[in-house]
Amino acid sequence: MATTIEPRLLRAFLAVADELHFTRAAARLYVAQQALSRDIRRLERELGAELFGRTTRQVTLTAEGARLLPYARRVIEAQDELLAAFTGTANEARPLLVDVNSPGLVHERVLARARELIPGQELMARYESGLTYAAAELLAGRIDVSFGRFAGLDPAVRERLAQQPLRYEPMAVLLPEEHPLAGLDAVPLDRLAGETVYAGAGNPRTPEWTDLARRLFDGRGIKIAPPAPLAVGEEEFRRIMAKYGNPVLAGIGFPAMPGSVLRPLVDPVPLSPVSLVWRKGQKHPGIDALRAAASSIAEEEGWLDRPADAWIPAPDALVMMNRV
Secondary structure, eight states: OOSOOOHHHHHHHHHHHHHSOHHHHHHHHTSOHHHHHHHHHHHHHHHTSOOEEEOSSOEEEOHHHHHHHHHHHHHHHHHHHHHHHHOHHHHHHSOEEEEOSSTTSTHHHHHHHHHHHOTTSOEEEEOOOOHHHHHHHHHHTSOSEEEEOGGGSOHHHHTTEEEEEEEEEEEEEEEETTSTTTTSSSEEGGGGTTOEEBOOTTOTTOHHHHHHHHHHHTTTTOEEOOOOOOOOSHHHHHHHHHHHOOOEEEETTOOOOTTEEEEEEESSEEEEEEEEEEETTOOOHHHHHHHHHHHHHHHHHTTTOOOTTEEOOHHHHHHHTOOO
16 A cells, blocks of 8 residues: 555545546546546555446445545645645635626625725626535535525535525515415415425525425425426526416515516515535635625624524524534
8 A cells, every 4th residue: 555645646536426427527627537537546556445336327436435535535625725825825816706696696795895895806706506506616616605505505515615604585485477476565474385386396406495495385285396497597587487387486685577576475484594605724815805795794784683483494593503
């Protein structure tokens, strides 16, 4: 067994372990698949252990691969922290890529405030839509910051990310203008009993949102609409929703849609917990500015104040009490 192991080999191992697919892992690392396979074989030789089971149809972690995984993560996280500590000048010059999910959401206000705090630093907006998808992009280094429901991520993913609670966003329902509930100023949750509500089921980018809906609807006689074609852009979303005719579960800050009305949900007031999320150990002045902007706006707007009649799942309440 080798007495030293190159971090590059551990990065290759982690990429394959995360993706369980050599082609996707190679694309994530910007290397040829053959080169990635060579690195994995070399690591296996140096450790004297088979790390992956390989067939023509799938890649799986072996018991030895699973044993290596936490050690490899700690080594790479430590190396990233070391590099960040000694490459501050180069890192500060690099644009920070900030996923604000979708146009028109309050996350853009946080980004705008952060830009005011550090006008000399470039903060570039991205629109990835869905924290589950964005988390994979964060860990791959393709974006730097995102927003969303942190408790809805897989625990193994959460361990590699940091978060700062930003907002308890009241939830709402988007209704066609002709819907019987559209004339109400606010919709009591029990009035949705018997309805089938769209909550992103089947969208691989947003399972954390569908999970939140299931928790909210459980025992209330509200069904989650089956998967609909994934719509990209406001016009396509409006067309698909009009075609299927289901109410849509949304946050209160959801942008206005022609032919629809947005109504807050009450009795109780369900809350969608939103955090600012970035890679654990990552250092960048843009992240500091985003955290400061998030804190100041949250305090000014009372974003972290919970109504007395609020509803929120217990795991989310715990996450929102802590900074990870």
